[in-house]
Amino acid sequence: EAQVTQNPRYLITVTGKKLTVTCSQNMNHEYMSWYRQDPGLGLRQIYYSMNVEVTDKGDVPEGYKVSRKEKRNFPLILESPSPNQTSLYFCASSPRGPYEKLFFGSGTQLSVL
Amino acid sequence: QKEVEQDPGPLSVPEGAIVSLNCTYSNSAFQYFMWYRQYSRKGPELLMYTYSSGNKEDGRFTAQVDKSSKYISLFIRDSQPSDSATYLCAMKDTNAGKSTFGDGTTLTVKP
Numbered sequence: 001e002a003q004v005t006q007n008p009r010y011l012i013t014v015t016g017k018k019l020t021v022t023c024s025q026n027m028n029h030e031y032m033s034w035y036r037q038d039p040g041l042g043l044r045q046i047y048y049s050m051n052v053e054v055t056d057k058g059d060v061p062e063g064y065k066v067s068r069k070e071k072r073n074f075p076l077i078l079e080s081p082s083p084n085q086t087s088l089y090f091c092a093s094s095p096r097g098p099y100e101k102l103f104f105g106s107g108t109q110l111s112v113l
Numbered sequence: 114q115k116e117v118e119q120d121p122g123p124l125s126v127p128e129g130a131i132v133s134l135n136c137t138y139s140n141s142a143f144q145y146f147m148w149y150r151q152y153s154r155k156g157p158e159l160l161m162y163t164y165s166s167g168n169k170e171d172g173r174f175t176a177q178v179d180k181s182s183k184y185i186s187l188f189i190r191d192s193q194p195s196d197s198a199t200y201l202c203a204m205k206d207t208n209a210g211k212s213t214f215g216d217g218t219t220l221t222v223k224p
Contacts, residue, residue: 004156033211035214040121040216041216042117042119042201042214042215042216042217043157043201043203043214043217044214045211045212048211058211059211090156090157092156101159101162102149102157102159102212104156104157104158105156106154106155106156107154107155107156
C-alpha cells in the first residue's frame with residue numbers, strides 16, 4: 001500500500017532531551033516536507049526537501065533539523081526540544097515537487113514538558 | 114496579516130444541505146489552489162486541485178477560483194455526515210517550494 005509512515009504517533013518528552021521523528025514513504029517520491037499544525041495557526045511548513053541531499057527551510061525552521069540521505073526517509077530532529085514545540089507534526093511527500101498532490105502521514109502528537 | 118485567510122467556523126449544517134467554504138488570499142502570484150480534507154486524528158488528504166481561475170467539479174464537490182477577487186470556494190452538494198471534517202485550503206505559486214495553508218474550517222453535518 002502506498003503510504004507515508006510517521007513514528008511515533010504520540011510522544012511525551014522533557015525540555016532539552018533530543019528526539020527524532022521518523023518519516024518514510026514507499027512511493028519513490030522526490031519531494032518531502034514537514035509541517036506542524038497548531039490551533040489558530042493552521043499548517044506551517046518547517047523544512048522541505050526536493051531530492052536526496054537537498055533540503056530547504058520552510059516558514060518555521062528554528063529549533064528543527066532534517067536530513068535526506070535516502071530518497072524514502074526524511075527524519076525530523078529536535079536537538080533541544082522546548083515547550084513551544086508541543087504540536088501536531090505531519091510529514092508529507094509528492095512525486096516531483098510541491099505543485100503536485102501532497103500525501104500526508106497520520107501525524108505525530110508531540111508534547112514537550 | 115496572513116497570506117491566506119479562512120473562516121475557522123465551526124460550521125454545522127443538516128444532512129443534505131449545500132455547504133460553501135471560502136478562503137481569501139493576498140499573494141497575486143498564487144497559481145495553484147487546493148482543498149484538503151482532514152478527519153480527526155488523521156493527516157490531510159487532497160480533495161480538489163485547480164490551476165488558475167475557473168471551476169472544477171468532482172461528484173458532489175465544486176471548487177471555484179476567482180483570481181481577480183483573490184477568492185476561492187469549495188461547494189459541497191447534498192452534504193453527508195461523512196463529510197464532517199476540517200477543510201483546509203492551500204495555495205502556491207510557480208516558484209515556491211511550499212504550499213501556504215489556511216487555518217481550516219471545521220464542518221459538522223448532522224443526520
